[in-house]
Amino acid sequence: MAKIDEQLFSDIYYTPEGVIYVHDGETRFGLKPLEVEDANEFHQALENAFNGRSSYSMSYGTTMYRVERISTLTGIHYSARRMPRKTPDVVRLGLPEPITNHLISLNRESGLILWAGPTGAGKTTSISCLMRKFLEREGGFAYTIEDPPEMPLDGVYQSKRGGLGLCKQTEPYNNDWGESLKSALRSRPRYILVGEIRTADCASQILRAATSGHLVLSTIHANSVEDALNSLIKYASGSDLSEELAADLLGRGILGVVHQKLQGIKSMFPEIHFAFANPDPMAADQLRVSIRDRNMALGTLMESQSARLYQGKPLFAERAAVPQP
Secondary structure, eight states, X not given: OOOGGGSOOSEEEEOTTSOEEEEOSSSSSOEEEOOXXXXXXXXXXXXXXXXXXXXXXXXXXXXXXXXXXXXETTEEEEEEEEEOXXXXXXXXXXXXXXXXXXXXXXXXXXXXXXXXXXXXXXXXHHHHHHHHHHHHHHOEEEEEEOSSOOSOOOEEEEOXXXXXXXXXXXXXXXXXXXHHHHHHHHTOOSEEEESOOOSHHHHHHHHXXXXXXXXXXXXXXXXXXXXXXXXXXXXXXXXXXXXXXXXXXXXXXXXXXXXXXXXXXXXXXXXXXXEEOXXXXXXXXXXXXXXXXXXXXXXXXXXXXXXXXXTTOOSSGGGOOOOOO
């Protein structure tokens, strides 16, 4: 009988009854039981790694897992997602090449790149891979706030520009995302990655960071590009900002919003919708105006931008030379 490290799966579910399930690989959502010789050892590792929080990281064998520990009617259930040993190159995520190239071209800008989608769509993976690319191209100091950290980003990078990149991954102190982000800003990072926008204070601080010279990457649960923008404004206006001020800050700080879903069964691939703003905040820009006016009817803009990118044309005239990865 094989061990867990030798099995192919992305998510594993350890039930209170002691049965392990993984996706069956034949249907879109179906599961199958998994029999392995080290099931008890894996369960003990899940228990030993528990730090009092429902979400935490665990190392088992040669693999890191993101674990969710849930109290159910019949006992403790564990859902664990297998993390890669190395953060992949963003060009290998299966995103359309024109979109990848445009995202990479933003590495010298400041503002917010917002990645939206449902649970399990690969949002955090995408922004982590993009962060790695930025560090490899430009260097600089990167700070992440994640609960828990997922992709291996912590460390030193040799950039193509000749300098070094440094990334430090952190967890929100006392689960206070807003205060943790304030602390991150005081350390003067070039890049900030916030694993997920979960609180009003966090949303408010992200908008401030995006308009104060930082390049911020974050994710949000949303059903569409428009829903992601509306949700961020609503979140931020639940803190110390009015809805009007939150929309103004988002309009000034946004670089782009990408909505991602995974399609397929045996071979998954990302389905992408997007809207980008002109990186020059002083230039006339339809997305920025729409956000400030809180008019999120972006269908025509998104179709136009998609057509331009897939025709090999730059989105904005002054950015005709799009760097290759």
